[in-house]
Amino acid sequence: MGVVIVRYSIFVRPDLMQVFWARMQAGDFISEAVELIKTSRRTGHRILLDAGGVRPRRGRDLKGRCLSFAEREEIALLRIQGQTLREIGAAVGRSASTISRELRRNHVVGIGYRATNAHALAFDRAARPKPAKLHVNTELRAKVERDLAKKYSPEQIAGRLRVEFPDREGMWVSPETIYQSLYVQSRGALKRDLTSYLRTGRAVRRPSRKVGQRKNRIPDMINISERPAEADDRAVPGHWEGDLIIGKGNLSAIGTLVERTTNYTMLLHLPDGYTSDLVRDALTAKIKTLPDSLRHSLTWDQGTEMGQWKTISIDADIDIYFCDPHSPWQRGTNENTNGLLRQYFPKGTDLSIHSAEDLDWVAQELNDRPRKRLAFTKPIELIEKLLLQ
Known part of the structure; x- marks a missing residue:
C-alpha cells in the first residue's frame, strides 16, 4: 500500500472557520476576522469565495463528541513518548477505546500518526453531504x-x-x-x-448583518476638522497625508506618505498584507526616520488598516487625523501622488512582488520630478533644505 498524503489546512478546522464567519456576521471586516484565527487576509478572502459568501453549517454548536485538533496533537506527542492507550486516554480525558480507534483509523502508512494528517482524514470521513x-x-x-x-x-x-x-x-x-x-x-x-x-448580480453572497450592526471603522478617531490650521495652508512643513494603493483582488497593498508642503513621498513596504498590525509596524518605522521638525501631523482615510492609530501616534510621536467618509479631496496631495504611482504600480497587479528596494527607487524617482505647484523645483530639493536646517 502506497503512502497516503493528506493535505491539512485551515479549511479542515470547522472550529476556526466558524469563528471567522461569526465575526463577519457580527460586522467585522475580513482583516479583523482573520486576526482572530491567525491567518492572512488573502486566506479570509478565499474562505468567502469558496463558500460563495454563505456561512457553512458544519462546525456550528460542536458538542465535544469529536476529537479536537489540540487533542490530536497531544495524542501524537504522547504516542511518540511510548505511553499506553489508557495513559493517553487519561491525559486527554477520553476512553482508551476512543484512542485506539483514533490511532487505527487515522494512521498513515509510511508516516504514522500525525495530528495534521489525522485531523484532515477525520474531516474528510465525517463529510456526509446530503444531495441537494x-x-x-x-x-x-x-x-x-x-x-x-x-x-x-x-x-x-x-x-x-x-x-x-x-x-x-x-x-x-x-x-x-x-x-x-x-x-x-x-x-x-x-x-x-x-x-x-438576481437583483444584486453578486457572484458572492454577503454575510447578512442587521441595520446598524457594522461597527465604526476606527475607534475614537480624531476628525480632520480638528487638524491645526497651519496644516491647511501648507506654510509649515511636517504635515503628511497617507493612504494605501491596493493590488489585484484587494490582496496586496503599498502604503503612501506625502508631505503637504514639499510633495516629498515615502512608500511603505507591506509584502505580507495590510492588517492593522502590519501597517502599524511599517508606518511607525517609516515616520521615525524623519526628524522631529517634520513630524507634526498625518491625515489618513478611514481604512481599517489604521485600527491601531493610537499606538502609531505615540510610538512615532505624530498627531493623526482622519478624513470624512468618501472625501478623497481632503487628501488631495496624496490622491494626486497615488495617481502618479500607478505609472509604476498599475491597477490589477500583485503589489507584493515589489521589494523594499523597488519602492525606494520609485520614491526617489518621483521625488526627483520637477512640479508645477512648486514652481518646477523638485520635492527632493525642498526636503533637503529642511533637513539641513
Whole structure:
C-alpha cells in the first residue's frame, strides 16, 4: 500500500472557520476576522469565495463528541513518548477505546500518526453531504432556472411554486435553498452564472448583518476638522497625508506618505498584507526616520488598516487625523501622488512582488520630478533644505 498524503489546512478546522464567519456576521471586516484565527487576509478572502459568501453549517454548536485538533496533537506527542492507550486516554480525558480507534483509523502508512494528517482524514470521513433537492429533482431545477432567467427573485420563485403545484411538495423549495444552490459550489445544483439574474448580480453572497450592526471603522478617531490650521495652508512643513494603493483582488497593498508642503513621498513596504498590525509596524518605522521638525501631523482615510492609530501616534510621536467618509479631496496631495504611482504600480497587479528596494527607487524617482505647484523645483530639493536646517 502506497503512502497516503493528506493535505491539512485551515479549511479542515470547522472550529476556526466558524469563528471567522461569526465575526463577519457580527460586522467585522475580513482583516479583523482573520486576526482572530491567525491567518492572512488573502486566506479570509478565499474562505468567502469558496463558500460563495454563505456561512457553512458544519462546525456550528460542536458538542465535544469529536476529537479536537489540540487533542490530536497531544495524542501524537504522547504516542511518540511510548505511553499506553489508557495513559493517553487519561491525559486527554477520553476512553482508551476512543484512542485506539483514533490511532487505527487515522494512521498513515509510511508516516504514522500525525495530528495534521489525522485531523484532515477525520474531516474528510465525517463529510456526509446530503444531495441537494435541486440536484436530484431535474424537473424542479429546470423550473427554477427558467424563472431565474425571467429575473424572478428566489422568494418569488418559492412562493409561485406553491401556487402552481399546491399538491406536490416535491416541487416546493425554500428561497434559502435556491440561494445556497447558487452560491455554494459544493452543492453543484445551479450554475453560479445564474446569479447575474438576481437583483444584486453578486457572484458572492454577503454575510447578512442587521441595520446598524457594522461597527465604526476606527475607534475614537480624531476628525480632520480638528487638524491645526497651519496644516491647511501648507506654510509649515511636517504635515503628511497617507493612504494605501491596493493590488489585484484587494490582496496586496503599498502604503503612501506625502508631505503637504514639499510633495516629498515615502512608500511603505507591506509584502505580507495590510492588517492593522502590519501597517502599524511599517508606518511607525517609516515616520521615525524623519526628524522631529517634520513630524507634526498625518491625515489618513478611514481604512481599517489604521485600527491601531493610537499606538502609531505615540510610538512615532505624530498627531493623526482622519478624513470624512468618501472625501478623497481632503487628501488631495496624496490622491494626486497615488495617481502618479500607478505609472509604476498599475491597477490589477500583485503589489507584493515589489521589494523594499523597488519602492525606494520609485520614491526617489518621483521625488526627483520637477512640479508645477512648486514652481518646477523638485520635492527632493525642498526636503533637503529642511533637513539641513
